[in-house]
Amino acid sequence: MTALSAFFYRKPKLRLGFLLSAPLLWLGLAYLGALAALFVTAFWHTDAFTGQVVIDWSLDNFRTLFTDAVYRTITFRTVGIAALVTVIDAVIAFPMAYAMAKLASPRTQRILVIAVMTPLWASYLVKAYAWRSMLSGNGALSWLSPGYGVTATIMTLSYLWLPYMILPIYAGLDRLPDSLVDASGDLGARSFRTFRSVILPLTFPAIVAGSIFTFSLSLGDYIAVKIVGGTSQMLGNVVYDNIGAxxxxxxxxxxxxxxxxxxxxxxxxxxxxxALDNL
Structure with missing residues (x-):
């Protein structure tokens, strides 16, 4: 064991590769392998009589997906909802993150970070059903949405993924030197000019990093749509329905x-x- 330890001590790269081999093997089998199986299965089809999967390579599934008007509508709806949720979260998150990073004291910063993270510890279903109750006919926020549907889905998803936008922007603003903001003011720039020319360009990668979370999570969601979406569907619902019924x-x-x-x-x-450096 002493000789083995000495050998790995003299070769740090080999030691690092040995330590990472197990998690990388698991990643390759469980994640990348599952994705590969997903792509391969997409080229097969199901026997209409027996319901069994037939290994017969064709592009029929993709042809149906891209030529059927219903699936095109659902695809555009899904991308539109995900994009709108991302924009709404960015607009709400930026002033909150700025107040946390630049205006609050160190003690208050820690309290606010915990407050932002607290909703992440609650059950997804509890939060979604809470919004269903608030948006119901006699709910506290029923005036915001005319029943369940796309509007209710956007509101619910914006709430669910907001912390994932706040935290990256907060981290980006926390790294922004105060001296740059002070220098902009000393040179005569007003608040909006400072925001547009100094703060926004330097924190834009952090905003994009947050958008990766909110956009991807909204893109693949289907549970919130089931709860508050009414008759509207997203791509996740189509996947769920074809796996089940x-x-x-x-x-x-x-x-x-x-x-x-x-x-x-x-x-x-x-x-x-x-932006990937801010993740």
């Missing part, structure tokens, strides 16, 4: 590839902003 696993896999491809494209687009 329709028993069409290949088509469910086909639909599930859409959010994955969208997020890969989004990550490729934001990689140059430095």
């Amino acid at each position: 329709a028993n069409n696993l290949p088509f469910a896999a086909t639909v599930a590839t859409v959010p994955v491809v969208i997020m890969l494209a989004y990550l490729a687009a934001v990689r140059r902003t430095g």
